[in-house]
Amino acid sequence: MPQISLTRVVQFSASHRLHVKSYSAEKNLRVFGKCNSPNGHGHNYKAEITVVGALNPETGMVLNLTLLKQIIEKTVIKHLDHKNLNLDVPEFKAINPTAENIAIVIWKMIRPKLARGLDLEIKLFETENNIVLYRGEKSAGERA
Amino acid sequence: MPQISLTRVVQFSASHRLHVKSYSAEKNLRVFGKCNSPNGHGHNYKAEITVVGALNPETGMVLNLTLLKQIIEKTVIKHLDHKNLNLDVPEFKAINPTAENIAIVIWKMIRPKLARGLDLEIKLFETENNIVLYRGEKSAGERA
Amino acid sequence: MPQISLTRVVQFSASHRLHVKSYSAEKNLRVFGKCNSPNGHGHNYKAEITVVGALNPETGMVLNLTLLKQIIEKTVIKHLDHKNLNLDVPEFKAINPTAENIAIVIWKMIRPKLARGLDLEIKLFETENNIVLYRGEKSAGERA
Amino acid sequence: MPQISLTRVVQFSASHRLHVKSYSAEKNLRVFGKCNSPNGHGHNYKAEITVVGALNPETGMVLNLTLLKQIIEKTVIKHLDHKNLNLDVPEFKAINPTAENIAIVIWKMIRPKLARGLDLEIKLFETENNIVLYRGEKSAGERA
Amino acid sequence: MPQISLTRVVQFSASHRLHVKSYSAEKNLRVFGKCNSPNGHGHNYKAEITVVGALNPETGMVLNLTLLKQIIEKTVIKHLDHKNLNLDVPEFKAINPTAENIAIVIWKMIRPKLARGLDLEIKLFETENNIVLYRGEKSAGERA
């Protein structure tokens, strides 16, 4: 069966502060600049959530888009939208909410809900101009 | 020679209805939801048509863009634009016009017009938020 | 109180056919071109729905956005999304579903739900490149 | 001299919480919904800052764009970008940081820097789908 | 009859240099900065061409969009696309090709092709972030 990628794009609005607890105030400011601003700031994050798999020849679909929307709503939007990532989201208690880490967290939220035969990729836009892509735990050399 | 991807983006407006003839009315509604609405609905489809190949060192091009535009116009736009996919396009008489199948149909329309040394990928946007990608008959494992 | 415009953007996918019953087949084709294609075609319509009024100094809002979203959902999206405008929507039984007329129909759907002190404008994108704007029954000379 | 509008588009990332101090917790939640989330959330705000005036026939400009960029940088971006609007920006100590109020605050920041013969309008996108427009203290009836 | 605005969006790619012949080299550099770079630079200009008029109740259109497209193609695209505005376009022999002046030139190209009862507005995007709007020879006070 041919392999197809199916992508659903969603948005969520959240605030965050880049900060590493083990760094001094000076080092945090030097490394993260204005993203270290003490009371946080925020973004309209856009996530492109891509599932790759074989086409179902009967329905003509890789995965029912309605099902994918429900998974994203329950596992991602409910936990991240209109939240302060540092204070409201347990996954960021110990790790810095950079775009890279947010993409990895979203991947880990969705991965267990998908069948094993499907691959998953997360592209996260922090702004229109700052974008990260995470393709899961295989190395980029194997996958991309 | 370095490999380069050249992408041309085109749009076409078409209507469709998701429906599998062998399914009952109830099953069609359950699987396809509002996309099964009896009189159809429509989209401004956007297709990113990508050709991958070696750079021609003389012209500095992978493929003359004017030629690619002509191929797309004659094989894709002419057959799909301002059409009812279910009723007007023979390729969808037997298969369901999902985004996945539309991408595969476009791939099959363009593939015979390209030299063998060029690869072809079709990314189709049904809406800004629903996107599929088809890279041809090789498995995703080999290619991507 | 200062006047503010509040705009909510929504999208809906629908199919239509431009056709005037009193015209001959030849005249319909001459006037409407490929938009007269017999089995219809479709678009992802985008509507910018703008309400203009005085700021409520207590809430800092012109109109509660949640209320505006509910009005749009119940009066516009429910009736137009995933529909064939010519066959499924009574407002277009007697009038041609041009972008101009769709904007006027949306204006008439929403207007009765708003307080008299609020003005209403509808900007409708049929595609990214074809756009109409309707500001209601006052003449453009008075309003714009 | 013909009148021309000149618009500069800028973006800033900030966090905010919609909350009226004189309301009970229940009323704040009922009026502002998820936008009242206690630790705040954020947006990539986009502002279209428009200056309207007579064309300078010598330069062919309404206002030197470099000058407009400097005014916006010093009066708007410096004070709002990568900030928590409720906690870091004095203008929002007493007023609710709704999109409407943010647009008015930006208008008041820029207005004193412009010559009297120029009009000023602020269009603020909180997200791609939620937009406000403020044209200054004249009533909409006079101006628009 | 209700008044409706109909907008067609087109793009053209051109190069230009901002330069006033009567200015010294130093003054040109001070006023126009990098836009005065001697060999010119370029843009993908986007023009939103808006016609405002009464709805034709029979067709449901303000103006036939096919006709508007032809007017734009023949009067604007043919003369500006893939051109060096300073060297190839007679209208800019004596005036500086700023965004403001380009919008006025486009207005003057299209105005004679439209019926007297129709108003015309030109919104020109030099980049996504630099935009001008020209509504014709009436003052902004009368019109906007």
Place this chain on the structure above:
Amino acid sequence: MPQISLTRVVQFSASHRLHVKSYSAEKNLRVFGKCNSPNGHGHNYKAEITVVGALNPETGMVLNLTLLKQIIEKTVIKHLDHKNLNLDVPEFKAINPTAENIAIVIWKMIRPKLARGLDLEIKLFETENNIVLYRGEKSAGERA
């Protein structure tokens, strides 16, 4: 460590002319069409500059975005923005400034500034509809 892609999007405005010195005037016109227009034309080029590497588990970043922005500013924007590519940029003295060659030139400008463990990809938008992608000197078969 998981592999992550980090993309920074930048824009620059430049002019160019497609022309091969060893071709006759007739052949240049036939091959390059309106892009061969003698005095050149221009574009707002958009470049997506992607760095692929291992996540730094301490900072949660692949590469400090501030550093990446500085590299792009100094090596790309400074040399290409507001320039005539054919006349002002030494890299195009001997090669044709097609989108393909511009992407390769940008890749060569940035590559020496990055650590060896990082991969680099350049996606260049000449217009919204004409896009090229260059992933470096490995063959597409190995990489993609």
